[in-house]
Amino acid sequence: MNISHAIKLCRTARGMSQMDLAEKANISTSYVSLIEGGKRDISISMVENIATALDTTAEIILFMAADKEKLVNIDAKFADDLSMSILELLSAKKSGVEEARL
Known part of the structure; x- marks a missing residue:
């Protein structure tokens, strides 16, 4: 599982x-850097806090972090495609927010 990358x-x-x-998550920038660098393990409650700050859910972050070969009931290609679709939706939602501000 690669939560830092997700x-x-x-x-x-x-x-x-x-x-x-x-x-947005009410944590230090250095802590975010340590998390993303894989130098800190984080609790589920912190994943939920970060997910809220990212305007998504902990479940999406955890799915994206899952080792695809461990998703035994989901085809690996489908899991990759689904992850890419999630990222596209997150990007589109960001664009929509920016357009609404104009």
Whole structure:
């Protein structure tokens, strides 16, 4: 499971910096950096906190973090395609928010 990579993917899809995420999640920028660098394990409650700050769910982050070969009931290609679709939706949602601000 690579939760650090999933969080970084979701953050960048949202167009957020580590500082933006830290502010929204009420944690330090250095802690975000340590999480994304895989240097800190995080609790489920912290995943939920970060997911809320990213305007997504912990379940989506955990799915994206799952080792595809361990998703025994889901074809690996389908899991990859689904992850890419999630990132596209996160990016599209970010664009929609930006357009609404104009």
